[in-house]
Amino acid sequence: MSSELPLRFLLAFRTMIDELHAELARQGHPDMRPMHGFVLQAIGPQGTTAVELGRTLGVSKQAAGKTVEALEQIGYVERAVDPADTRRKIVKVTDRGYDALIRSGEILRRQHRRWAETLGADRLAALENDLRKMTPENVWKLDAPGWFS
Template structure:
């Protein structure tokens, strides 16, 4: 008799990720960053440290150029990013994080570091190391032996 196929690992990974992101955004809202959405955090990942063009951001997020432009407009109106002349392309613009954007990143890093310390205290350093190693291996396994270079928002 063949074992029943399961997919609970996929569900658990998704639930874990979503739970962490939801907790992070509750924290960010309490700290004055309630206008930042999960997709913006993915964008900040690409914009730090040296900025990116709208096209580069669209490629990284795997979204249309129009969607990236709308996201940049939204973040610029709220003071998280600024458009600057591109140093190599006179027609292009480089999108960089403002002090407010960097402050949001620092708040995110502090929250996620605290969460990882809590998990390490609960699970133990060895299990956390094994978990990280196994998750990295899993991601690389399903991506042909490499870590993906895109980070598409899922909501």
């Protein structure tokens, strides 16, 4: 049995994410960090509270709040009063945050094309199909930040 497999998966993920963030920096988002992408996706288009965000990410309310504060300072999220309950604050993604998410998607598609050119489209498709067989169906499990903690 090889213990290299999980390390190779992690290294592939790390390589893709590092390349993604280097390109995002070149495209005007130098403050984006890997955790920020998880957070922006977890906030979603309707917004969320710090408590809900912490639950989704698998981190404490305090950790979620700290991350929201950092993202607010650099313009990726904003807090607003919940129209349904004025005691609650809702965190929403700003236009700058959406720009980072859209650019991230474009960069990931380019990376996918490069992998297909390097490995061959058939081999990459087979790899993706095999990974679907070996992993849970829900690819949008966003609690990796809490799992790594």
